[in-house]
Amino acid sequence: MTDTVLITGATSGFGLACARRFASAGGYRLVLTGRRSERLADIAKELGEQCEVHTLTLDVTDREAVVAALTSLPEAFAQVKILVNNAGLALGTGPAQESSLEDWQRMINTNIAGLTTVTHTLLPTLIEQGKGASIINIGSIAGNWPYPGGNVYCGTKAFVEQFSHALRCDLAGTGVRVSNLAPGLAESEFTLVRTGGDQAASDKLYAGTNPIKPEDIADSVFWIASLPAHLNVNQLEIMPVSQAWSPFSIHRES
Numbered sequence: 001m002t003d004t005v006l007i008t009g010a011t012s013g014f015g016l017a018c019a020r021r022f023a024s025a026g027g028y029r030l031v032l033t034g035r036r037s038e039r040l041a042d043i044a045k046e047l048g049e050q051c052e053v054h055t056l057t058l059d060v061t062d063r064e065a066v067v068a069a070l071t072s073l074p075e076a077f078a079q080v081k082i083l084v085n086n087a088g089l090a091l092g093t094g095p096a097q098e099s100s101l102e103d104w105q106r107m108i109n110t111n112i113a114g115l116t117t118v119t120h121t122l123l124p125t126l127i128e129q130g131k132g133a134s135i136i137n138i139g140s141i142a143g144n145w146p147y148p149g150g151n152v153y154c155g156t157k158a159f160v161e162q163f164s165h166a167l168r169c170d171l172a173g174t175g176v177r178v179s180n181l182a183p184g185l186a187e188s189e190f191t192l193v194r195t196g197g198d199q200a201a202s203d204k205l206y207a208g209t210n211p212i213k214p215e216d217i218a219d220s221v222f223w224i225a226s227l228p229a230h231l232n233v234n235q236l237e238i239m240p241v242s243q244a245w246s247p248f249s250i251h252r253e254s
Ligand SMILES: NC(=O)C1=CN([C@@H]2O[C@H](COP(=O)(O)OP(=O)(O)OC[C@H]3O[C@@H](n4cnc5c(N)ncnc54)[C@H](OP(=O)(O)O)[C@@H]3O)[C@@H](O)[C@H]2O)C=CC1
Pocket: 008, 009, 010, 011, 012, 013, 014, 015, 033, 034, 035, 036, 039, 058, 059, 060, 061, 086, 087, 088, 089, 090, 110, 114, 138, 139, 140, 141, 182, 183, 184, 185, 186, 187, 188, 189, 190, 191, 193, 214
């Protein structure tokens, strides 16, 4: 039996690693989305030798486009059984009072609105698939642990976590599983995007940390999706050993 996996944000980082992981396992066909068409074409060529691949150049913030694309998948790719809601980003590292409202809106539109549009559109199909169907949402440690400069990004990932749990309440009895996977410090294009393309800042952040690699997350996603159908991973938080918590900040009046 070949199961269909749909991965949003498959042109880089975790999403690309997930695509490669499922392709190499055999027994899956892939629907891969992203905004960068040329990357999707390259990935389809790379993985097309291992499995059937359908790519969608898609901006998850474009509600009409997402609904149109996901309700008109080619028949061979329409029975999506595993949804990896991975597409997302953080923008800016400064305090809220120095942040751009446009950046805030884009994080909300991508990490919350985009994820919910994709999920809502695919729910009927996932319910049809029943037992073994999975929604794996890529949240973040930021959804549980606030930090300076996290502001809206933390809020969007807190939404992803709680949405994942509440979705399980509604899907009880359908067999569809829902997981929130919450990674910590991971080296991908994430920080490049967050800093507006500052490669030096990205390199500095990860230097010497032995961070999570996208392949580590792909292995976790694959494990969650491959569990026996009667098991649901509600929440999986993963940090590199180099990352931990620090004391509360205390401001003292002079
Ligand atoms: N790296 C980290 O430290 C952590 C990352 N995360 C989360 O993991 C997920 C993947 O991030 P990561 O792989 O690290 O980062 P990358 O920047 O490497 O990958 C992000 C992916 O999301 C896609 N994407 C971004 N915006 C949109 C959009 N509007 N429409 C469609 N696709 C979009 C990008 O594709 P394209 O540009 O082609 O559209 C790209 O494929 C994100 O949700 C992120 O918040 C969570 C915890 C830690």
